Amino acid sequence: xxxxxxxxxxxxxxxxxxxxxxxxxxxxxxxxxxxxxxxxxxxxxxxxxxxxxxxxxxxxxxxxxxxxxxxxxxxxxxxxxxxxxxxxxxxxxxxxxxxxxxxxxxxxxxxxxxxxxxxxxxxxxxxxxxxxxxxxxxxxxxxxxxxxxxxxxxxxxxxxxxxxxxxxxxxxxxxxxxxxxxxxxxxxxxxxxxxxxxxxxxxxxxxxxxxxxxxxxxxxxxxxxxxxxxxxxxxxxxxxxxxxxxxxxxxxxxxxxxxxxxxxxxxxxxxxxxxxxxxxxxxxxxxxxxxxxxxxxxxxxxxxxxxxxxxxxxxxxxxxxxxxxxxxxxxxxxxxxxxxxxxxxxxxxxxxxxxxxxxxxxxxxxxxxxxxxxxxxxxxxxxxxxxxxxxxxxxxxxxxxxxxxxxxxxxxxxxxxxxxxxxxxxxxxxxxxxxxxxxxxxxxxx
Ligand SMILES: [Fe+2]
Numbered sequence: 359x360x361x362x363x364x365x366x367x368x369x370x371x372x373x374x375x376x377x378x379x380x381x382x383x384x385x386x387x388x389x390x391x392x393x394x395x396x397x398x399x400x401x402x403x404x405x406x407x408x409x410x411x412x413x414x415x416x417x418x419x420x421x422x423x424x425x426x427x428x429x430x431x432x433x434x435x436x437x438x439x440x441x442x443x444x445x446x447x448x449x450x451x452x453x454x455x456x457x458x459x460x461x462x463x464x465x466x467x468x469x470x471x472x473x474x475x476x477x478x479x480x481x482x483x484x485x486x487x488x489x490x491x492x493x494x495x496x497x498x499x500x501x502x503x504x505x506x507x508x509x510x511x512x513x514x515x516x517x518x519x520x521x522x523x524x525x526x527x528x529x530x531x532x533x534x535x536x537x538x539x540x541x542x543x544x545x546x547x548x549x550x551x552x553x554x555x556x557x558x559x560x561x562x563x564x565x566x567x568x569x570x571x572x573x574x575x576x577x578x579x580x581x582x583x584x585x586x587x588x589x590x591x592x593x594x595x596x597x598x599x600x601x602x603x604x605x606x607x608x609x610x611x612x613x614x615x616x617x618x619x620x621x622x623x624x625x626x627x628x629x630x631x632x633x634x635x636x637x638x639x640x641x642x643x644x645x646x647x648x649x650x651x652x653x654x655x656x657x658x659x660x661x662x663x664x665x666x667x668x669x670x671x672x673x674x675x676x677x678x679x680x681x682x683x684x685x686x687x688x689x690x691x692x693x694x695x696x697x698x699x700x701x702x703x704x705x706x707x708x709x710x711x712x713x714x715x716x717x718x719x720x721x722x723x724x725x726x727x728x729x730x731x732x733x734x735x736x737x738x739x740x741x742x743x744x745x746x747x748x749x750x751x752x753x754x755x756x757x758x759x760x761x762x763x764x765x766x767x768x769x770x771x772x773x774x775x776x777x778x779x780x781x782x783x784x785x786x787x788x789x790x791x792x793x794x795x796x797x798x799x800x801x802x803x804x
Pocket of ligand 1: 562747
């Protein structure tokens with residue numbers, strides 16, 4: 359006998375108690391509340407043949423995009439696949455998606471979770487894992503459309519509807535639909551105040567629109583409901599640090615690094631990405647970040663030769679540059695070159711974006727600003743191919759703007775800074791850059 363969950367999705371298990379307990383796992387994940395893995399482990403200890411529990415665990419581990427969790431993923435997939443004959447079609451899709459991810463086929467994995475969501479449009483876990491995949495692939499419009507596809511099958515009466523809206527809000531934001539993103543994100547947050555992803559979507563809108571004061575206020579005023587027990591808090595606080603930098607308060611950004619962004623101990627790649635990205639922005643602007651680079655570089659060091667995900671590699675390189683770790687710089691570069699020759703999604707990412715970006719950042723770190731421009735400028739426009747959000751990828755433009763100023767390339771500096779001011783006319787960073795560009799020698803006469 360099999361059952362259905364609270365959204366009507368088939369579950370290949372006969373214990374209503376197990377299905378009920380799994381619902382808590384799903385909701386913790388939707389809300390980014392700790393700790394869905396601990397919760398599913400407890401469930402699986404009691405019900406080792408609960409297929410969807412294994413499939414969920416595999417998906418959650420895969421979508422950390424962190425090789426550090428690969429060993430666990432292998433074990434979990436083995437347990438899931440051992441139950442393949444018992445699994446229903448939905449569960450088999452989840453298992454196949456995680457297997458594709460493990461093979462390095464990130465597009466296939468994402469489309470397989472996407473297929474599960476098409477066939478079972480109320481499978482909120484399939485939608486969420488597919489959205490993580492779209493995020494790591496940099497598929498801005500799919501972040502929106504993969505959620506929009508299933509929305510007709512939902513309404514407020516379906517449990518976790520608010521979390522689905524939070525996912526939609528983020529996709530709308532990454533697609534540039536800012537007004538709708540903000541409205542949907544606020545609606546999602548009103549439905550469930552734990553929804554750190556919806557809060558994050560609204561913060562992104564404010565980041566993209568240069569509303570640093572609004573963003574800071576939004577995160578601060580909502581934090582009492584989303585921050586406690588949140589696995590994703592470090593990233594929302596990273597956004598808060600970006601708002602602080604834009605407001606001209608680097609000291610506050612460093613305090614956020616010390617107290618919030620690093621609070622989880624940088625145990626996973628995504629936290630380290632934020633640590634690096636924050637310190638890099640500040641360092642590029644000339645702020646002394648003290649020993650923090652060394653701390654972040656230490657945490658990246660075991661991952662230097664992963665060659666697993668080009669977006670992570672670039673952020674690891676930032677730390678190795680910031681901490682002046684030459685051996686790790688070399689090891690990472692060699693690993694990236696090997697990865698570029700391999701198969702799978704990351705080979706493409708590393709070839710097309712990773713290696714030029716790594717070389718560009720290294721050049722910047724070595725003071726070769728002209729070379730940094732040569733390397734980075736051609737990849738900036740297609741950098742979505744190695745994933746992340748617009749806000750995260752802005753680090754390329756940020757670095758380019760500073761490089762253009764330092765080489766005295768007035769035309770490029772003017773252009774890059776004009777772009778930024780068009781989006782964020784009040785940003786103290788942009789205004790300071792604009793002042794510097796005005797002091798550069800003029801253009802050559804036409
Ligand atoms: Fe973000």
